[in-house]
Amino acid sequence: MNSIICDAVHEHRLLRLNYHWGYRIVEPHAYGLNDTGHELLRVFQVSGASESGAYHGWKLLRVDEIHQLEILEEKFAGPRPDYRRSDKAMDQRIYCQL
Incomplete structure (x- = not known):
């Protein structure tokens, strides 16, 4: 984790x-x-690159394919209105969630 x-x-x-x-x-x-x-x-992308062309929106990323991870000082308000807890893609274990 x-x-x-x-x-x-x-x-x-x-x-x-x-x-x-x-x-x-x-x-x-x-x-x-x-x-x-x-x-x-599970993230909501607010800016940056996108292979699909959708530069904003929901994404499901594999952590082993993430490089140069950095936590920023900037905060976001909290869960997006269409966010659903207990993400079914994470069917074995959820380490943390909003």
Whole structure:
């Protein structure tokens, strides 16, 4: 488990990370483990790169594909209105969530 991610979730702080080929700024909402053993991070992306072309919106990231993870001083208000707790993608364990 990555304590930086859980700190950001609990403190409502933005994360800056490099995912695949570019940097993103995200609001972390949930962090957990799926049934194939991959750690996942459910985020709302507020800026940065996107392979899909959707530069804002919900993303599900594999933690092992994240590089240069940095917790920022900037905070976000809290869960987005359409956020759902107990993310079904993290069907083995949820380490932390809003």
